[in-house]
Amino acid sequence: VVTQRDVARRAGVSVRTVSNVVNDFEYVAEETRARVQRALDELGYRPNLLARGLSSGRSGLIALILPLNVPYFHELSEHVVVEAERRGYTVLIDRTDGEVARERALVGRTDRSALFDGIIFNPIGVSEAELRSQSGDTPVVLLGEKPVGASFDHVLVDDVAAAKAVTEHLIGLGRQRIAAIGRPVKARSLTARHRTDGYRQALAAAGREFDPNLVATVQMFQRADGAQAMTRLLESGNPPDAVFCYNDLMALGALRALLTRGYRVPDDVALAGFDDIEDGRYSTPTLTTVAPDKQEIATLAIDLLTRRLDGDTSPPQTCSASWRVVPRESTAPPPSEGQR
Amino acid sequence: VVTQRDVARRAGVSVRTVSNVVNDFEYVAEETRARVQRALDELGYRPNLLARGLSSGRSGLIALILPLNVPYFHELSEHVVVEAERRGYTVLIDRTDGEVARERALVGRTDRSALFDGIIFNPIGVSEAELRSQSGDTPVVLLGEKPVGASFDHVLVDDVAAAKAVTEHLIGLGRQRIAAIGRPVKARSLTARHRTDGYRQALAAAGREFDPNLVATVQMFQRADGAQAMTRLLESGNPPDAVFCYNDLMALGALRALLTRGYRVPDDVALAGFDDIEDGRYSTPTLTTVAPDKQEIATLAIDLLTRRLDGDTSPPQTCSASWRVVPRESTAPPPSEGQR
DNA sequence: CTGAAAGCGCTTACAG
């Protein structure tokens, strides 16, 4: 490998000057710069990130720690990568895939703070307290769920309001038995709780009775869970005529379960999800959903993080990104009224 | 931050000994080890990856450079991450999303070889020659397409054979007009060429005429491309009764186009894809596809890479992973014969 | 504008 020392020798200058040229500092004589640049090119010098990081204390790297197997975060990651690049940072993605052990390994054990200038993280199992003790002075921005007493910067969407809005959309269709799929069997997911809250608030606001039998539980937020939960609802003897799934993935699973059993969507059962993942735009029927503004979320997260990297020490902030209900075929009103 | 020096001072030993304990070397007196370990714990020492990497020349990090927006690679990445972890390596993912500029930036400019012990890469736009000049002595394993004169380790599936097999499956259904979707408009993708070859070989082997009008071109391998190509085929006046899409994503787009226009799948048009992505198992109908063994591909790639990391300098190898045709509803024979 | 030198936090022959 070619080092700055090699270049310095060739150009007849000190490494200090080479470093100045490489990093594009001002105050380098034009003549010197040209000479060094030539040596740089001729030797094919490329800076060693590790050495630079070790001595400067900054690597230009941001860790994005996500359950990449969740399409929502998968899609979000694209925006984060692009947005970070715009500010001169490189994002490296760490898959946690919802495994707490993996999350812990990433956050704990070795000091990744040396490697990464900052971290953007969607924690599933690691608590804020745990994270605080491990993250040292590396800026961390958390995505989603914000527990009380949070001491990190957060970016989130108002799950309660969004869930309420999409449930109201279902109510507006004239549906009578509106089910919800997504209450976790055991994990205490704030997201799920908030969406349940929104769902109940919408029912209450419409003067509807809350029926616990219409809330189906799941293990995870995957397609299979949605399919199973839907199947249970259908076999309950008194099937719903509309379902709000807490994410699109489960809605897609539910859709599959419905179509397999001969139910028509939306005619027999209207269906709505959450996340606006691409699959939902190509399913048949296409899927009504809540679309969080992913671009905005990414921008907010990177904004928050870079501000910290620039030395901002103000108290932790929470930014709320916008969202909207996107009606599609899965909740489209029947072609002509009263046909059912 | 706590350094080894801090720990050494506290334990009353040299940093050499601390390093020995941290790295779990043998030849450390039990008593010493215990004392150092206590200091380590009390101070909450965590090694600095950068410093370790710089002085040891190894970081334990593997870069996985992929178009993560392609579900096939997205699913593959999970296996690679797990497989690498099993060998003690950490995988960091770099999204290229099919953008050549991003690929170049990752491979060129800064010397990432200092940061990563090895690279697993699915190149879209960067040529092998270019890669060779940039990668230095960092081991690289390439995923997919293998050009002639390749000088890197490769892991791939036999696209020709697989495409031939799935086309034969379509022929076996008794379909007469079998279309193919996926020939690129301009890019010279080996993958697409191989799949076209396999498609043609199957037709030829069955004594069928090759009809260029039945091969639809696409810009990319995304859903929208599949939908558009399908639409064009349907509007061509003489629609196909079966379609082999070069990946599942396009097949899903094609499915959407078919269902939207009132065609029944598989009754009117049978449909097959390639990749076996999860979406295809939940669409209605579920999607017949070619399933490359992703676990095997990941294992082969990591095997190849770690072997190089252990000093193997044998000539570049090419490993072929297995695959199989997975028949699902989209090519299921009609319930009763001759019904059409 | 540029040089000589210290230092980032580790690893690792070299001695003992």
Added chain:
DNA sequence: CTGAAAGCGCTTACAG
């Protein structure tokens, strides 16, 4: 088994 010391390749006050 352990210490003193050099070195990994850079950056960056400190002088000049």
